[in-house]
Amino acid sequence: MVIYNISVLVSGGGTNLQAIIDTINDGTIKNARIGLIISSNPKAYALERADREGIHTSVIRKKDFKNDEARGEAMARELAGAKTDLIVLAGYMNIVPEKVVNEYEGRIMNIHPALLPKFGGLGFYGLNVHKAVLAAGEKESGATVHFVDNGVDTGAVIKQGKVPVLAGDSPEQLADRVLEVEHKILVEAIVEWIASLRSQ
Numbered sequence: 001m002v003i004y005n006i007s008v009l010v011s012g013g014g015t016n017l018q019a020i021i022d023t024i025n026d027g028t029i030k031n032a033r034i035g036l037i038i039s040s041n042p043k044a045y046a047l048e049r050a051d052r053e054g055i056h057t058s059v060i061r062k063k064d065f066k067n068d069e070a071r072g073e074a075m076a077r078e079l080a081g082a083k084t085d086l087i088v089l090a091g092y093m094n095i096v097p098e099k100v101v102n103e104y105e106g107r108i109m110n111i112h113p114a115l116l117p118k119f120g121g122l123g124f125y126g127l128n129v130h131k132a133v134l135a136a137g138e139k140e141s142g143a144t145v146h147f148v149d150n151g152v153d154t155g156a157v158i159k160q161g162k163v164p165v166l167a168g169d170s171p172e173q174l175a176d177r178v179l180e181v182e183h184k185i186l187v188e189a190i191v192e193w194i195a196s197l198r199s200q
Contacts, residue, residue, distance in 0.1 A: 004194055007036040007084040009092035014046025016090035016111055019183035020190065021053055029190055031198070036082035038075060040094045056082065062094060072097025079104070086193060089148065090186070093125060101150050108148035109193070111186045113178045115160055116144040120153030130171040130178070138165050141174060143182040145189040159192075161185040 008017050017037070023029045037050040037057045050057045058078045065071040076099055079087065089096070089110035101108065112120060114129045119141075124132065133141045142162035147155035161181035165174060 002031060002198075004032045004085040004197070005035040005083045006032055006086045006088055006190070007038065007079055007082050008034055008046075009038050009040075009087065009089045009096070010044055010046035011040045011093035012044055012046065012091045014044065014049045014090065015179060016182055016186055017046050018049055019187055020088065020090070021049065023187045028187060029194070031194055032086075032190070036078060036084065038078060040092065046091070068095075068097045069099065072099035075100050076103060086190070087148075088186070088190065095152065096148055098150055101148055105149075106147060109145055109158060109186075109189060110148050110153075110155070111182050112144045112146065112153055113141075113175065113182060114144065115140070115142045115162065116146060116153055116157060120144075122152050124153070127171045127175060130174040133165065134169060134171060134174065141165055141178055143178050143185060145185050159185045159189045 008020065010017055020034065024032055034055050037046065037055055039047055039057065039059050040061055042059045047057050060071060060074055062071060065074065075097060085107065087104055087108040114120060114133065119129050119132050140162050142160055144160045145158045147158060149155040161184060163177045163181055
């Protein structure tokens, strides 16, 4: 039986990472394991989640490298060492270096807390996204899983999930509602990606 190796890139709390861990453990995601967690932040709570599961971790910070090319080389070495089949960005707050994007074309997916192509690109992350959605008077929001290319939030959409924007919503309330959808569609996208490989 083929087991696909997933490497997850994180920067913060890691709730999307936890959703992947839980659904691998309960059998929703089959034929896969998380072999590596790369964090851009040495204090990310996601690293504690990884440690509890005995998952190998690596901290790769932009400031530790002279340029993105060097950072990309370091990331590529770690990913190759983990025999990575799929890279999942789960709240990763850095741009993925071009070398990694090119080497893993069609095998890197990101979760974004808005309905792309709306509210994507530089500056649209975290609560900034939800503040912008509310300021624009949108009636619905949601999350998007998309492939990563060399742009910012510009790769092909894989899956979207929608939630209503309710009267009186704060950015935090909207974020909580969107996060539930993020967990759901990210897991579904991974399941479908694995199924597509197994059917080839």
